[in-house]
Amino acid sequence: MTRLTSADFRFGLKTSLFLYLLNVPFYLVYVTGLYVVPPIYLAVATTFAAAYWMACGLYRVPVAAYSAVLAAVVLDIVAPPSAVFGYTPVALHWVVFTAPAALLALVFYALAFGRGLWRLVSLALLLAAVVAGHLYLLLAGVLWRLAVPPLPALPPEFPQPQDLPLYVVLYELWRKIHQRPAIRRHMAAVGYSHGTPPGRENRRDGARDGGDQRRLNIRPVELRRTNCETT
């Protein structure tokens, strides 16, 4: 057992702050009554995954996915599908089409880590992290709610500011599960993380890593040192 330090929660804190930042527009449209039907929860769900990758210092894919979802929310307000298709047997919202795709893209983004089978391991571990995180929120959420009341203006599906500690732990859980040493090693091999000494990865696959970096638009490793690095 390793001893927990405040450094352990830096990642969780950063991710949670990203989470709140990404949700600001959704808080606004909900509180103003512009968008109150459940599909907006799909948009909120994508922010959970987007915040994780952004906290890792990876911006392009999460921002692209998030922008698509945000655009769909705005479009739902100004020109909902009913304005195009008229009365439909089920209620359609642009978010219903966009958000699941965005969410899938953000989950499958885990395939970008590692090589060969390790990509699949990365995906599997991220999925495991999501499932574990969900169970954690279900169980811890109940106890937490006993002590901390929800904000009445927001539905329970939205991340609420007073629940910050809950989300810090959630993302630490994600990190612990997803960023296993094996994943880290392979992440490092493609230049994502620093679980292994810098010299080794460069010596082993330098040229190819550079290729991966260009293909995936990966920015220099150093930027991410404080983000996804684990102890």
Added chain:
Amino acid sequence: MLRIWVLAVVVAALALGAGQAGAGELGETPMFCVNAGELGLAGSPPDLMASVFERGRWRPARIYIEPENVTFVLVPLLTGNNTEVSKAFHRGALPPPVLRNETKICVEAAPGVPRTRPPGHGRLVELERRGAKHHVLIARAADVADPTAFDLAMPRTARGEKPDKTRWHEAGEKPPAQPEADVYTISLAQTLNFWASFRLHRATATVGPGGYVEAVFDLPPEARDAAVVLTAGTTPGRYGYAVYKGPVLIAAGSVTVYQGQIQTALAWLGGGGGTYRVRIYNDNSHRSEIYTEVLTNVENRQYFRNDVIRTPRLIVLLALPRYAINTHLIRNSYLAVPGFIVDAASSITLRIYVKAPPEAVQLGDRLLVYWGGLYLGELRGYRVDAYTMEFNGVVTVPPSLLIYLLPTKGLGGVISVGPLTISSPTVFTIEVTAAVRRPQELAAAGNDVYAKYVRRASETFLFLDRRTYMAKLEIFSVVREQGSERYLELSTMPFSDMLGSFYTKVRFYVRFYDSSLRPVNIVVAAVGHEGVQTVSWWGQVLKNISWWRGEVLKNIPFLSAALGLYDLVKSTYDALRRSIQSFPVVGYVTFLLDSFVQAASADVKISVLNGHILVIELYTGWYNDPLTTRIITSLDTPPAYFAVTGVEYFVDGVWRAVYRVDVPAWPFTTVGVVGHSAPSGGFAFRTLLCGAQETLNSPSVRCDPAYFR
């Protein structure tokens, strides 16, 4: 070529002229047009009815009142903030709320002077034209003793002769007041005088020239009167008919159906039970659509049933539609609330609450209430403060109007309140609750028909706040020797082309009582329920896949029992929409009965509160399609009554209470007797479950047109 065009124009002009022709042009009794002032009717409300004395009896006479243009404002379309406002405004025509001196009234008049007492209290008008004397009795709807002898005034500009001389005097006696205690006493069974209508399924068809349709129906021995009625949607033209009671021809003749007529009675058949056979001939040279209903007045012992149709308190912001921007003011606007469907009633009571700015109320402190185009009565208001006027009152539908409301199942189902002046933008509040005291079946309590599933009561919540659909909770019950079986069914019926039903919840609180009105404890909230069902395109696809078909058919029986009536209402309203433009008729989304699928995102939750209150909560998910679910509840003792004591709804993140009582509050609580004594002989036809008459060998819990008579 030119000659052909000229000929075509002449033919078209003749055809149009014939379409507008009054009776005078068709060689029947002449039509006269006079000003309301000449009849002393200036200042009177427009609920006039007319009757003439001819061939020894009083018969209905057509009467038209020159209408004025009005705007109906469909309330549900204005409750959200992002709806298409222009869709909410429906141009129509109504008779003036108060007849003016110069309002033109055109009325059919018969020659001669009547020799018997008129069938109601009114003005006996004598008209003289070129030395020939004619007469007609004009009465207000509430003063009519025998509504079958009268025709109701329709808003239309008709043509007719101007009489040389007009005289009138008061004649006839007012009908006795309705016994009210009878209506508001709860009992297992009591004598009820009611009107009911049902479709003649086999006489509703498209017929070629010279062809005919034929149908058979039965009336219980307690029937006091009955009529075969052609309803709106029937192609205008001439129709012959013959009605047999058993082997005996009791009525024959022909009638003309005019354009825009709500209904045309073929014949009044008098009283008495028995088997009737009706044959309707298409005497026109074109194919005709025929919609036939039977309307009957019965007085017999009935199990108690009181249905309620209610809206929440709706707040509407009325801004001007685009076409009115130049006028900045719309006079003669009526707030229109859809969803009021009735097929049988003994009495109908409306409770209406309206809040409006005083400057918007055109008649000072009065608001008039219309159902379809029918004038029902007025509400008196009072000023709350300088900016608000409140109207809170009860309007009872005059019994003489029931014969106009029932064959069309509520004449489009829209209740309107006005006239109002809309100066942009104005906030209004409106709430309408309708209590329908009605029979459970045509047959008297205890007859054989109660050994099959019969609808015992129904509560309709009109979800008109940001969404538009009906949520309907019904109880079906069957009487057996050893007790009764029952189930509850909850279904939604969205209005077509409106906002839909998506992402809402509605909650009903239901209580059961024993025969001395003590609450019955609920043992298990839901012994069984099949989940929520819907129909959709994927259901249509799946039903053709063989392995799925079994799954689908398994679910049909209970589904069609509750909703069979609404397929019929839909077809009635669709026909009405095609032929009536003077008031709004709202359409419904309904089902094909054989393509149901599980509604994945919809959900029903059933729980028990305090041991004796059943709470049923339906979540509509993303569906705008109709939904339906059935619930069977286990009780510790057999119940005698069922009542809906609460309604709540959830939309846009907020729960709102509509109605909540501890014990039934009269008359605005749904109450039904859920089966009592075991059946013993009698009238063997179920009539009011599916809207058409069925024999007792038909499927017990479903509406199958193959078994309709």
